[in-house]
Amino acid sequence: MLNKIKEHIAEVEAFTATSKDEIEQFRIKYLSKKGLLNDFFAEFKNVPNEQKKEYGQTINKLKTAAQEKVDTLKATLEAEEEIKGVYGDLSRPGEPIELGSRHPISIVKNKITEIFSRIGFNVSEGPEIEDDWHNFTALNLPEHHPARDMQDTFFVQTDPDIMLRTHTSTVQVRYMENNKPPIRTISPGRVYRNEAISARSHCFFHQVEGLYVDKGVSFADLKQTLQYFTTELFGKSKIRLRPSYFPFTEPSAEVDVYWGLETETDYKMTKGTGWLEIMGCGMVDPNVLKNCGIDPEVYSGFAFGMGIDRIALLLHQIPDIRMLSENDMRFLQQFKSVL
Known part of the structure; x- marks a missing residue:
């Protein structure tokens, strides 16, 4: 089980998103009431006593990583939207420079x-x-x-x-x-x-x-x-x-x-x-x-x-x-x- 949690930690750290919907699906997967973290916490009672400490630390590490990832991705997307609101769509072709006229x-x-x-x-x-x-x-x-x-x-x-x-x-x-x-x-x-x-x-x-x-x-x-x-x-x-x-x-x-x-x-x-x-x-x-x-x-x-x-x-x-x-x-x- 510990190895499985560690795999999820690596997956969380590697995750990227380009929309709010992707971030929300990620949050639901790990942090919602029916998410994986709750399943891992429910398994805590079945873990041998000598492994409980390491198990608990690993789950907390997964929870922290997932929460930080959600917060970081949300902040990044909101900043991009703010820039677009001020400057427009930065992916559009630039406006051509208008030539002046000789008098x-x-x-x-x-x-x-x-x-x-x-x-x-x-x-x-x-x-x-x-x-x-x-x-x-x-x-x-x-x-x-x-x-x-x-x-x-x-x-x-x-x-x-x-x-x-x-x-x-x-x-x-x-x-x-x-x-x-x-x-x-x-x-x-x-x-x-x-x-x-x-x-x-x-x-x-x-x-x-x-x-x-x-x-x-x-x-x-x-x-x-x-x-x-x-x-x-x-x-x-x-x-x-x-x-x-x-x-x-x-x-x-x-x-x-x-x-x-x-x-x-x-x-x-x-x-x-x-x-x-x-x-x-x-x-x-x-x-x-x-x-x-x-x-x-x-x-x-x-x-x-x-x-x-x-x-x-x-x-x-x-x-x-x-x-x-x-x-x-x-x-x-x-x-x-x-x-």
């Missing part, structure tokens, strides 16, 4: 940067809070110059010498001050102007301005560079340059690309002409070169600038510029598949 501004900026990098332009950046010298004076816009009114400026606090930059030409000035020609750089960034917010304009927007300074740079070089750019970005190879005025370039021009008149949208965007204005450009004024420490008798250069927001509206057919800054997830998620 239309970033998409267009990266495209422009990549196009110009192919022909040797690097990227330069500068502060958004600027002083009067870099934002106006160095760019051939001395104090009281009437062209300053073209750029309604946000001034910082009450200091008329500190402002939010109105164009990224400030970066070009800083670059020319710290680098010797040949210079070939583009300057993407955010700029600020005190304008009424509407579907077509905002008080802050994004620009990319380009600068090339070297010996013998001509207007023909400028036109060829812009021809290459418009073909790569828009797939349109036909451009025209119209005379214009910018204080920091002379001569200056507006650049139009022939968009076409194939759809009703084309008619609306181009006002029925087929031509779409995309940027301003010109040869760098000698005074600007001189202000930046570059000899205009030796070097010449060209500059151009375009609005990233405007190009994003064109490429992605976005009807309202305000959508670019509202952070509406329904709008931004449309650009998940765009690199």
